[in-house]
Amino acid sequence: MEFVSKKIKKHNFSAGPAILPASVIAEAAEAVRDYQGSGLSLLELSHRGPEFVAILKEAIALTRELLNLPEDYEVLFLTGGASSQFFMTAMNLLPQNGNASYVDTGSWSTKAIKEAKLFGNIDTLASSKDKNYTYIPKGYTVPNDSTYLHLTSNNTIFGTQYHTWPATDRPLVCDMSSDIFSRPIDVSRFGLIYAGAQKNLGPAGTTLVIVRKDMLGQTGERAIPTMLNYETHIAKSSSFNTPPVYPIYVCMLTLRWIKALGGVTAMSHKNQEKAALLYREIDQNPLFEGTAAKEDRSLMNATFVSKRPELDNEFLAACEAEGCVGVKGHRSVGGFRASIYNAMPIESVQTLVNVMQQFAEKHA
Amino acid sequence: MEFVSKKIKKHNFSAGPAILPASVIAEAAEAVRDYQGSGLSLLELSHRGPEFVAILKEAIALTRELLNLPEDYEVLFLTGGASSQFFMTAMNLLPQNGNASYVDTGSWSTKAIKEAKLFGNIDTLASSKDKNYTYIPKGYTVPNDSTYLHLTSNNTIFGTQYHTWPATDRPLVCDMSSDIFSRPIDVSRFGLIYAGAQKNLGPAGTTLVIVRKDMLGQTGERAIPTMLNYETHIAKSSSFNTPPVYPIYVCMLTLRWIKALGGVTAMSHKNQEKAALLYREIDQNPLFEGTAAKEDRSLMNATFVSKRPELDNEFLAACEAEGCVGVKGHRSVGGFRASIYNAMPIESVQTLVNVMQQFAEKHA
Numbered sequence: 002m003e004f005v006s007k008k009i010k011k012h013n014f015s016a017g018p019a020i021l022p023a024s025v026i027a028e029a030a031e032a033v034r035d036y037q038g039s040g041l042s043l044l045e046l047s048h049r050g051p052e053f054v055a056i057l058k059e060a061i062a063l064t065r066e067l068l069n070l071p072e073d074y075e076v077l078f079l080t081g082g083a084s085s086q087f088f089m090t091a092m093n094l095l096p097q098n099g100n101a102s103y104v105d106t107g108s109w110s111t112k113a114i115k116e117a118k119l120f121g122n123i124d125t126l127a128s129s130k131d132k133n134y135t136y137i138p139k140g141y142t143v144p145n146d147s148t149y150l151h152l153t154s155n156n157t158i159f160g161t162q163y164h165t166w167p168a169t170d171r172p173l174v175c176d177m178s179s180d181i182f183s184r185p186i187d188v189s190r191f192g193l194i195y196a197g198a199q200k201n202l203g204p205a206g207t208t209l210v211i212v213r214k215d216m217l218g219q220t221g222e223r224a225i226p227t228m229l230n231y232e233t234h235i236a237k238s239s240s241f242n243t244p245p246v247y248p249i250y251v252c253m254l255t256l257r258w259i260k261a262l263g264g265v266t267a268m269s270h271k272n273q274e275k276a277a278l279l280y281r282e283i284d285q286n287p288l289f290e291g292t293a294a295k296e297d298r299s300l301m302n303a304t305f306v307s308k309r310p311e312l313d314n315e316f317l318a319a320c321e322a323e324g325c326v327g328v329k330g331h332r333s334v335g336g337f338r339a340s341i342y343n344a345m346p347i348e349s350v351q352t353l354v355n356v357m358q359q360f361a362e363k364h365a
Numbered sequence: 366m367e368f369v370s371k372k373i374k375k376h377n378f379s380a381g382p383a384i385l386p387a388s389v390i391a392e393a394a395e396a397v398r399d400y401q402g403s404g405l406s407l408l409e410l411s412h413r414g415p416e417f418v419a420i421l422k423e424a425i426a427l428t429r430e431l432l433n434l435p436e437d438y439e440v441l442f443l444t445g446g447a448s449s450q451f452f453m454t455a456m457n458l459l460p461q462n463g464n465a466s467y468v469d470t471g472s473w474s475t476k477a478i479k480e481a482k483l484f485g486n487i488d489t490l491a492s493s494k495d496k497n498y499t500y501i502p503k504g505y506t507v508p509n510d511s512t513y514l515h516l517t518s519n520n521t522i523f524g525t526q527y528h529t530w531p532a533t534d535r536p537l538v539c540d541m542s543s544d545i546f547s548r549p550i551d552v553s554r555f556g557l558i559y560a561g562a563q564k565n566l567g568p569a570g571t572t573l574v575i576v577r578k579d580m581l582g583q584t585g586e587r588a589i590p591t592m593l594n595y596e597t598h599i600a601k602s603s604s605f606n607t608p609p610v611y612p613i614y615v616c617m618l619t620l621r622w623i624k625a626l627g628g629v630t631a632m633s634h635k636n637q638e639k640a641a642l643l644y645r646e647i648d649q650n651p652l653f654e655g656t657a658a659k660e661d662r663s664l665m666n667a668t669f670v671s672k673r674p675e676l677d678n679e680f681l682a683a684c685e686a687e688g689c690v691g692v693k694g695h696r697s698v699g700g701f702r703a704s705i706y707n708a709m710p711i712e713s714v715q716t717l718v719n720v721m722q723q724f725a726e727k728h729a
Binding site: 019 | 379448483569
């Protein structure tokens with residue numbers, strides 16, 4: 002199995018929903034047409050039937066294996082996106098009038114803080130808002146009475162990423178939507194990890210939650226609707242109600258692909274190689290400059306701007322002409338953003354680098 | 366466009382996730398491989414891009430058109446299943462200490478009642494639990510101070526369905542997961558309708574909510590997380606966060622198919638024809654008998670048992686031999702259940718009827 006298994010028609014640099022491995026796409030399409038010769042589409046199969054039960058079981062087992070999860074962690078495939086985890090984490094983890102610490106590294110952190118405030122005393126320990134979120138704050142102290150410290154591990158919009166975790170003995174609760182499975186992590190630091198699937202894991206429509214069991218059961222008298230209670234989904238193996246069958250299936254295929262290529266360590270090496278290639282060009286090219294602090298640069302989303310903004314549209318057109326799509330930056334940063342998730346082949350990054358070089362030569 | 370557009374390999378009588386139109390399956394598979402010649406899979410396309418924006422817009426417009434929705438109704442495509450609507454309806458509609466009336470027609474109603482009790486005074490006006498939910502209760506009075514009357518329009522497990530709506534001037538809130546788009550409805554009776562997609566509408570992974578705007582804004586001081594507030598999703602046209610792109614796409618294709626075949630009136634005629642064929646056999650066949658009260662029989666899920674239960678497994682094997690799958694009854698009723706949703710061709714129902722007849726002859 003290779004990173005590139007079909008002729009690349011488009012180089013998809015979208016931030017999410019994002020590129021998926023070509024082999025996953027091919028198998029996912031066939032499963033819609035006829036699931037493994039069953040004569041039925043996977044879309045038509047019961048979530049209680051042996052086919053989907055096996056898919057879900059494998060998705061959970063692969064998550065455990067790839068992240069090397071100890072026994073006391075549970076793996077859930079839910080819905081509602083990371084946006085629902087912003088409140089579900091606080092709702093399920095915080096005692097009545099409990100405290101939690103947050104670090105604000107951009108839009109997603111800000112939303113997580115807003116929702117958590119409905120359920121406890123939320124202390125924003127640090128923020129990089131003062132410099133439009135171009136860096137990861139460091140050097141703060143986490144209070145001993147914090148139930149957890151919440152982080153956003155990778156900030157898709159601002160192109161920053163934690164490369165070391167803060168020093169604290171409090172458990173981390175982390176939104177890893179855009180970098181899960183992109184590198185090894187020391188899971189023992191985390192009480193809960195959540196991730197919308199639609200970047201490194203699969204298509205839109207399911208949300209991975211990994212929770213250490215001792216984080217639960219501390220909410221006292223808080224009334225939690227059944228569907229919002231992690232314990233419901235743990236007890237029923239993510240099948241209390243009808244789970245999002247097809248999104249979970251595509252995640253399972255992606256997890257198989259990650260495993261076949263050598264797991265998260267191999268992903269990490271490839272991701273470092275791709276990011277180095279792209280950032281080298283951003284730094285060398287006279288027309289462009291990176292927006293994030295170098296030590297905090299994301300290996301998933303490279304944000305950069307042009308020194309001659311009047312050429313922005315022409316550059317995007319040059320990208321499109323070579324099949325590089327999704328390069329336009331988020332409105333909060335402007336300029337350009339190249340998302341280079343696990344499934345992005347280095348050949349595509351090289352294509353973008355070539356476009357950048359040719360564009361600079363043309364406008365030298 | 367025909368009901369049958371490919372050779373039927375399997376007759377899928379599953380209760381849900383369930384049969385989808387063959388033409389929808391074919392187009393849905395191609396969209397995974399390469400979305401409309403874009404060189405990208407639909408699974409990889411941004412939810413903010415023109416392709417998905419058009420899909421969502423069309424899904425909403427088709428819902429409005431097919432159900433003849435007045436302007437003051439909003440259409441949302443959410444996640445979390447009908448199970449999440451059990452609490453979201455009460456959370457979003459009930460005033461603090463407000464009252465709502467419920468009718469208990471089986472498992473789903475019972476769960477809806479349980480979740481609603483977290484948010485107000487819930488009065489269960491009537492229940493058919495006394496006869497294992499084999500009928501639809503009638504003849505109750507809805508109190509004037511009820512914010513709404515909650516019903517489950519079709520009960521997949523017990524094979525019952527409302528064929529007339531209760532007389533009341535209170536707005537109805539209705540779980541139509543298993544019969545939406547199967548027949549015309551007088552929308553003006555309803556303040557809110559919700560439906561998990563995975564029966565008549567599409568695959569698992571999205572939930573349709575139709576709400577009349579005057580139902581909202583009555584919750585006073587209740588703190589509602591952003592993702593649980595219908596007003597969030599109304600303001601952002603179901604794209605506050607990343608919506609479940611692919612499930613919504615398949616729903617849109619199914620809605621196109623319904624429209625092309627003549628809309629919900631045409632669906633209703635086909636469904637009556639199919640149900641009549643199946644129930645006639647259930648009533649005539651010496652080996653079988655229906656479980657639901659005749660006047661309340663579901664046109665979507667026909668439940669029946671054998672008079673010689675020792676033959677149950679042999680009958681299921683006879684069904685399988687003719688490609689009829691998903692016929693085993695739910696454990697709460699036993700026996701058999703044939704789900705004959707919109708997408709089920711009458712040829713498949715005839716195949717099942719033939720199996721029933723041959724089985725009865727063999728064991729005469």
